[in-house]
Amino acid sequence: MQTYLSEFTKFSLRPKVLNYVSYAIGLSMIYVPCIAAVIKVNVHIYNDYVFSSWRLLILLNLLPGIGAFIMLYRLPESPKYYLSVNEDDKAMAVLEKCCRLNKGKDVTLASLGVSSVTQPRLRGAPIKRNCVARLWYESLPLLQKPYVRNFFLTSIAVFVQFGASFGLGVWMLRVRHLILQIEETEPICELMKEHGHQNLKLPTCSLNFHNVQDSIYHGVFVLFAFVLTSFLLMCIRRRTIISIYLLTAGLAGLMLNFAKDDTLILIVFLTLIVPPICSLRLTVSLLIDLIPTHLRGKAVALCLIFGRAGVLTSSMFIGYTLRQHCYVTFNGFVLAMIAAMILILLLPSESKMMDNLSK
Template identity: 45%
Template sequence: MAVITYMGEFTKIKLRPMVLNFLCYSIGISMLYVPASALVILPQNIHLKISGDYAISGWRVLSMTNLLPGILSVLILLPMPESPKYYLSVQKTQEALDVLEMCCRYNKGKNVTLKSLGIESVTQSNLRRDSLLPDKNFFRRVWNDTKPLLQGNNARYMLLVIGIMFFMFATGAVLTVWMPRVIKMTEESEESMILCDVLKASGARNTSTVISKCHLATSNLLACIYHGGACLAGFMLISVLLICLNRKPILVGFSVLSTLSGFMLNLVIRDELVIAAFVLLVVPTLCSMRLTLTVIIDVVATHLRSKAVALAMMFGRFGVLVGSIFVGYTLNCCCLVTFNVYVAGMAITILLIFFLPEN
């Protein structure tokens, strides 16, 4: 999440939503990369004995494959400079000037300097003027750094974004886990019925069936690939929409689509429509999360941005916890209640989005 705020501070305000959404393409690509890697590696039945019971299996090779992007990201981030806006926010003017000098040479050529462009100093509005030494007590320091986010306009926007992130995570991240199973169960269903009836019929069929815990069918992996492709397409659609719209109507539109799709799960019975409704309930929320965070990045002061994004994400993850427990306890006994509560949650999200700033 810190990458979003970092990139935002190198980006022109007008272009920030589009650039940060473009950054999110990597999420869709990763959602394709992981199941595609599994689809290639797992069928190879790799088993290289090392010592005793320890062997390099396909699962271990897959884990190492999934580590590669993280290792590469560390190598890419190491030579990158700190944000000049952050340096200015902590009164490190010379360091900010040095970074801008580097950016100037990178963009304009090695022979161009800030001085040759008539720039000898740099500042930004609304800088912190406090010169107090940081508090040595860790917990008091954390509270003092967080307190400004809960005051004035910051508190209003933080509460709005926290609420939106809670419901989006509870919907997108929790129900995503069910997508491969929903696709598989609808394919196995012998007759057309609404999703809750499909789940009930599938549960009745599988009560006496014992499946290996390590069993991962090709259809499950293909479902994950389709899901990743849908998310990538969603991010691309947002990029196109941002050309002519600002982010607020896009967030409203995606949330309305998710709400209506969730409601349609009460009605549609054709297998293709059940899958489409489930996908359109989940994917728009996943694609809207980062766009929502750009609101916080724009309205909160530079030195508070990373904290604000981290706090919003923390409550989003809390939404995953609550949503997972809710689905676990209600899906078998009252399936229709489960999905309609999610519909109600997305309806609340639409209402919260209306209170976000226009620009």
């Protein structure tokens, strides 16, 4: 979705628009636990099959996806994509439609003095091979100069951001349930060393606001961070914002070595896992600007595969180290945040991106 929307947005507005769209992430992270807490359904259907609140919640969560599919199906293909595959007439037709929607039914491209369009960094002749071979040969430029360096820098940064925001985010709830059941006031790692082996009394399937309040706080924090990002984008460049967010998350990781109070631990946890979510969107927008249109979709897809691998790696790392080597767990994330920040700073500046786009 980010790739598609970026094709309709000019370079200077692209980070802001993509960040506005990301508000939906925070809203959904508030909406889902709130609905889960409100729904109270327990209808016996047949034999042992019961239509419970969980089943209704899953069905309700399908509705936004179905609605998004219908809306996206009705939207036109990107004009930049048509240009990249040498379909100039189709690109003009889409631009004509956009012109009428934005300027009025009586306005046409011709009336604005536009008779043809093009864009820099167009690809050469299409490769005539089967779909699997074509996929490989069309993706191969990402592994070659001039794109390989920027592609791998952003992919590794996304690997870290996904791991911290989603991998650690899942484990946050488990750790919180443990420390809330223990009356001692000690740092997390001391509690894990003493009580990490005990079985957790997890909340029942009948959820209430008390059971999901941490998830709601998480969603509120994410929404607030995206709104803050919108204001920061008015005066600070993307790379600087990403670096600030990653540095903030790293400092929060250090704080987990010492935090004792339950409320403080929750705030520090959220400060560790929320900034990577917001900086993740900005990092992907950097990749979009660094890669030409005909490679952009593949680059973002491959980059997100790196991100999913980061979630898996992060979850396994936490699972193997949290109980016996807890300090390694959180300080490992601190080092990962610093490394990701350095990689982001190694990417080209936005002025250089503008020069590349004009070539």
